[in-house]
Amino acid sequence: MSDSEAADLETFRSETRAWLEANCPPEMRKPATSDADVFWGGRNAKFSSEPQRIWFERMRDKGWTVPDWPKEYGGGGLSVAEHKVLRAEMAKMGARPPLSSFGIWMLGPALLKYGNDAQKKEHLPKIAAGEIRWCQGYSEPNAGSDLASLQTRAESDGDDFVITGSKIWTSYANYADWIFCLVRTDPTAKKHDGISFILFDMTSKGVTTKPILLISGYSPFCETFFDGVRVPKSHVVGTVNRGWDVAKYLLQHERAMISGMGERGVGRPLGQIAADSVGTDALGRLDDAMLRGQIASFDVDEAALAACAERAVDLAKAGQAHPAFSSAMKYYGTELNKRRYEILMSAGGVDALEWESERSRQGARPRAWLRTKANSIEGGTSEVMLGIVAKRILDLPGA
Amino acid sequence: MSDSEAADLETFRSETRAWLEANCPPEMRKPATSDADVFWGGRNAKFSSEPQRIWFERMRDKGWTVPDWPKEYGGGGLSVAEHKVLRAEMAKMGARPPLSSFGIWMLGPALLKYGNDAQKKEHLPKIAAGEIRWCQGYSEPNAGSDLASLQTRAESDGDDFVITGSKIWTSYANYADWIFCLVRTDPTAKKHDGISFILFDMTSKGVTTKPILLISGYSPFCETFFDGVRVPKSHVVGTVNRGWDVAKYLLQHERAMISGMGERGVGRPLGQIAADSVGTDALGRLDDAMLRGQIASFDVDEAALAACAERAVDLAKAGQAHPAFSSAMKYYGTELNKRRYEILMSAGGVDALEWESERSRQGARPRAWLRTKANSIEGGTSEVMLGIVAKRILDLPGA
Amino acid sequence: MALVLTEEQSMLRDSARGLISDKAPVSHLRHLRDSKDPTGFSKELWQSFAEMGYAGLLVPEEFGGSGLGFMEAGIVTEEIGRTLMPSPFLATSVVAASALNRGGSAAQKSEYLPKISNGSLLATLAIDEGAKHRPLQTNLQAVRAGNGFKLSGAKALVVDGHVADLFIVAARTAGAAGKREGLTLFLVNSKAKGVAIERTIMVDAHNAARIEFANVELTADSVLGEVDQAAGLLDGILDIGRGAVAAEMVGLSDEVFGRTVEYLKNRKQFGKLIGEFQALQHRAAQLYVDIEITRAAVMKALQALDADVAKAASAVAVAKARAGTTATRAVQEGVQMHGGMGMTDQFDIGFFMKRARICEELFGDANYHTEQLARARGY
Amino acid sequence: MALVLTEEQSMLRDSARGLISDKAPVSHLRHLRDSKDPTGFSKELWQSFAEMGYAGLLVPEEFGGSGLGFMEAGIVTEEIGRTLMPSPFLATSVVAASALNRGGSAAQKSEYLPKISNGSLLATLAIDEGAKHRPLQTNLQAVRAGNGFKLSGAKALVVDGHVADLFIVAARTAGAAGKREGLTLFLVNSKAKGVAIERTIMVDAHNAARIEFANVELTADSVLGEVDQAAGLLDGILDIGRGAVAAEMVGLSDEVFGRTVEYLKNRKQFGKLIGEFQALQHRAAQLYVDIEITRAAVMKALQALDADVAKAASAVAVAKARAGTTATRAVQEGVQMHGGMGMTDQFDIGFFMKRARICEELFGDANYHTEQLARARGY
Secondary structure (H helix, E strand, O other): OOHHHHHHHHHHHHHHHHHHHHHOOHHHHOOOOOHHHOOOOOOOOOOOOHHHHHHHHHHHHHOOOOOOOOHHHOOOOOOHHHHHHHHHHHHHHOOOOOOOOHHHHHHHHHHHHHOOHHHHHHHHHHHHOOOOOEEEEOOOOOOOOOHHHOOOEEEEEOOEEEEEEEEOOOOOOOOOOEEEEEEEOOOOOOOOOOEEEEEEEOOOOOEEEEEEEEOOEEEEEEEEEEEEEEEEHHHEEOOOOEHHHHHHHHHHHHHHHHHHHHOOOOOOOHHHHHHHHHOEOOOOOEOOHHHHHHHHHHHHHHHHHHHHHHHHHHHHHOOOOOOOHHHHHHHHHHHHHHHHHHHHHHHHHHHHOEOOOOOOOOOHHHHHHHHHOOOOOOOOOHHHHHHHHHHHHOOOOOO | OOHHHHHHHHHHHHHHHHHHHHHOOHHHOOOOOOHHHOOOOOOOOOOOOHHHHHHHHHHHHHOOOOOOOOHHHOOOOOOHHHHHHHHHHHHHHOOOOOOOOHHHHHHHHHHHHHOOHHHHHHHHHHHHOOOOOEEEEOOOOOOOOOHHHOOOEEEEEOOEEEEEEEEEEEEOOOOOOEEEEEEEOOOOOOOOOOEEEEEEEOOOOOEEEEEOOEOOEOOOEEEEEEEEEEEEHHHEEOOOOEHHHHHHHHHHHHHHHHHHHHOOOOOOOHHHHHHHHHOEOOOOOEOOHHHHHHHHHHHHHHHHHHHHHHHHHHHHHOOOOOOOHHHHHHHHHHHHHHHHHHHHHHHHHHHHOEOOOOOOOOOHHHHHHHHHOOOOOOOOOHHHHHHHHHHHHOOOOOO | OOOOOOHHHHHHHHHHHHHHHHHOOHHHHHHHHHOOOOOOOOHHHHHHHHHOOOOOOOOOHHHOOOOOOHHHHHHHHHHHHHHOOOOOHHHHHHHHHHHHHHHOOHHHHHHHHHHHHOOOOOEEEEOOOOOOOOHHHOOOEEEEEOOEEEEEEEEEEEEOOOOOOEEEEEEEOOOOOOOOOOEEEEEEEOOOOOEEEEEEEEOOOOEEEEEEEEEEEEOHHHEEOOOOEOHHHHHHHHHHHHHHHHHHHHHHHHHHHHHHHHHHHHOEEOOEEHHHOHHHHHHHHHHHHHHHHHHHHHHHHHHHHHHOHHHOHHHHHHHHHHHHHHHHHHHHHHHHHHHHHHHEOOOOHHHHHHHHHHHHHOOOOHHHHHHHHHHHOOO | OOOOOOHHHHHHHHHHHHHHHHHOOHHHHHHHHHOOOOOOOOHHHHHHHHHOOOOOOOOOHHHOOOOOOHHHHHHHHHHHHHHOOOOOHHHHHHHHHHHHHHHOOHHHHHHHHHHHHOOOOOEEEEOOOOOOOOHHHOOOEEEEEOOEEEEEEEEEEEEOOOOOOEEEEEEEOOOOOOOOOOEEEEEEEOOOOOEEEEEEEEOOOOEEEEEEEEEEEEOHHHEEOOOOEOHHHHHHHHHHHHHHHHHHHHHHHHHHHHHHHHHHHHOEEOOEEHHHOHHHHHHHHHHHHHHHHHHHHHHHHHHHHHHOHHHOHHHHHHHHHHHHHHHHHHHHHHHHHHHHHHHEOOOOHHHHHHHHHHHHHOOOOHHHHHHHHHHHOOO
């Protein structure tokens, strides 16, 4: 970076800080603690509070719901460096994201890379403005990790495809306005070759959804059924039958996102949280020597993973990142998060085993614990991630 | 067991105890601490002490070098129950085995099951009497875990086979009088089908040996070379080309033997050994909390394995044992023994890192530590053991 | 003593398995949970248990029981572990019956043991007060009042606490929390004045309660064993409970493993049965070995209890610690290998994970028992 | 600061790698070991190190050094880790040079640092006394005698102790073992009267010694830093050493892993390349992830040291702990995956296992640093 670029960035930083200070309501400067704290947008969106509305609208108007998207699509047009500054300043202040959205995290990047002009103009601004809420139709009941074996078929009928089949693990399908979906457009082609990536309205005739009950209780996941849903062919993103390219691109995004779960500090050190319930011994140490050792090992690994996550970003910026590295991070981050919750359960003891009481906030801890068990399954299982590392990074034979 | 059988057994126990008390020299009532303490027999055998000679000869004369072999072959003719009593009484007194021998542990059981009458009469008494020392010719340099891919060939020439090839990991080949050896007698057959199990004298023309230096230093292992060694066909045990059956039978014996390594208590608890070098804290606990946790977990697993080893014997006696269970025990026992030595190294710290000093008894601890790394390789790797469990016990497909 | 089942024990196992798998498969627990059953278990089934002699399995024959040993009790809890049947067996027939039998006066035995045997009395030990199992930290106060005592304090994770007729309450009559001296066990009628019972719906949908004791008045003959000297008696009772829970965890581990192996043999991914993938094969094999070793350790502990409860502590610590780590591993691998399906409530695997977590906490987790072993071995 | 090498750092790495792999592959260590070389390292090679500016890498330019940072020192030790070159770099150029630079008076710096830079002086820290690294347990006594001090006691695992010209000795001038107060560092000429040096041949065939100090007389200007107040200075020096050793362990792990992956790609068993076996693939992938995460943690620690040595303690503890467990795992998997061949002295893999064990013990093992982190975090 040249001196003048650096100076510009510092100007941007101080302006951004001042703007955030002036515009982020105090209520929006602490972490979300319930679902209602998160604003997802969409046709039926409601704000849970006035500060939530104000914060969303101010950020939207600056294009900062999607700070690094081009301005023409409702984005902020920020450079990579500026975007990093904005994130850092928001983090410093504890400011919440104004809008959560699979449109932002997943479909947007895919459209920017693979969408045609009409698709970009149609969909990106509505994502940026939180007008349309999206869900993702990838997994199918019988496909599991073998995503590409999907069976939902899209049959050509004039200018339309007619879609029949079902999806599973569609997060918030019951709230979503539109879906981006993988469908089989050529059943005779090889597994990865006959798939297309298509967009359609969830209010289309023939679409139904059903929430999935998890071992942790209610979940955002749904089963979604398509019974002869008619979709114009112009809604295919990229080339027909080449949807797998789009899917793979998106999966990497998703993995990078999920791997982040293991890295976050939780505020107080785990060991101190444990000491609250377990107590301390005569030397002031957590009064469960074995648990203490497990926590300390966890802390070492968590700190190391945080360094690696930071390095992964730096490598990407330096153009030295291996494209499959997100699989390595996804694997380790999710396994680590599972360890964190095993420790929290052990530390909580009896108190962490109640499922319905008010005292336990309806079993918040055990439900969170059980929910982490999906981390190493969703977005590609740990086994699939290790296979990708073996094949694409280590170049092992037959992997 | 009937009452009268039980009474007989108690009589046997008291007689045995009395005999041992009267006949086992005091010097032979403590564990062997060096190679010289172990008597291996053979043509060139020397006793390292008078008590060693006395003990060996008295036991041999009773047939108790091989207590459960038939008397006609120099054994003691004991029943399973009596043999167990003898072992227990010897263990109680700390009495050493009078004779160590691959003939006893390995070849003997194979001959008893697969040998013809002439072979049994020729070899078993000499094994029992410690007159002939045997070694095992199984592994080959390029075969590794894939034992059956062995290349040493035995070509038919009249009444003889002419053997050419080489073996590796032949323990004490440089001291052995005879070898029991796997050779390929039909190179056109499928891998497991053209193998024979054959016996020959190590002084035969064309046999040479070369000791192998390990990472732990000198070792009993040798490379052994056969250059046109001529062996009568009558020396084949079992059927020609069916040697793999004999080999498999023996491998199970060997695995059961090796798996025993992890079970032995070492006298003082590991944690106390560690406290000697590491010290204790103000609460009297080992002053390395993490190491303490590792030791305690090890102790739990070791005690559990000991129970399982005991149960394996009981199951075998009850005819309920799975024939592949020795693979499971071999896997766990050797991995546990490696853990033991990692702990001992950690506990020993700096003092366990010297390699040549008198203070360290020429690096006894680090050499023993390094030597354990072979436990999970020799006699079938841990990977092969897990594969056997997956296939033969769990019946997993394609395992 | 051989570490294999005798013929009688095998018959007991077969008969328990027959009854339990027939009358109380996992769907039985699911139904009780989903219907929010007020007792959380089936009284009818408990009556069958009594009729088959299981309720009084450990009760001497003179009190109407079967007079069997801890190995037999473990055989039953192992079968319970396979289907996760919620049952008073652990709290009433194992722990409470052992407490009464080992510590009770002649009068106490005559009063309670026959009712346990015939299934008409449910009883339970109330021990834990804090988040973790720390028996010596017992601090529920029992102060002398006239000829008797007054109890004040609270207990958590009282198994079957909301349906029990009788509580066996660990209390402190002297000394500070942490001391062995000064512990006393009391028999408290669950309907006694000052007893407040809150049923707690637990993660495993089994039955437990929090109990508060507010100046509960007791007569002197409510003491089980000796005043101030209950530590030794309590050690024994707890070790018996630990052995039984460890056996339940072996059953649970074995069952979840069996279901997982079946899944590996039937589920296809990437054109293969997933059981063909070597990485999964090795993990399955490792888990198999873990379970077998744990099974042996648990049998060893039950035998040691049968031989002499007072000398079984180390064997029990090993068994409960191993059972904890093995069950944890078994349910984790079970869910992971079942993939997304394993995460759904619709599949049974999650029930096993939830129950394993409670079993792990009951009477001390793997960390607790590993620590006990280290202390016993003097390091 | 980005966690990637700058262009200058990449150049340094390439040039160090070039020199080391060319002049000191593993066969160099093997030769020194087998020939029982009296110094155990190559003086000639050390001279090349000095000429390339590595010997004085951390020494400020005014004293003839390169004035580089800890990140650069770590780059060099990482390359050393790849071939296991025995070299005075760690003891002299990293630890001793840092001690003198951070704690030395102007006179001490002028006397010693130029000689370190030009390769003519070897120096080392003498710290450990017991079996384990416990700096605060330092108990070698330094009593005042006239204007100076007399040293009595013994040190073990003194790296390069048998060839060093100068010892930096941690001693106790006050307080009891275990206290931070009362520690003092002394500069001691290795030829001083009363110094007895016993070379110890270590498992890794690298160089170390045990040193005894019998009433060794020192003048007051032998003190490095302040009397009784060395704890803080010592913390910093040790953390610098830990960072450098952790980097060496990353190099070692990466190299042994690379060799193992190569083996997997070439060795056939059961008619397949063993690298085709999925169980081995997954283990290799896990090890890869472990190494990458450790690499990042070590870079983070070296950066933290460059930013402020006094504030780097936690990052260093994480790095050294991770480096220990990762290297241990890497060499264990290396030997196991090489099978019987890996057990032979003829293969190089064993050398890595041996060196990893020493690196693990140097300046505190994974257990020590994990414990430090727990204490720092207040639990």
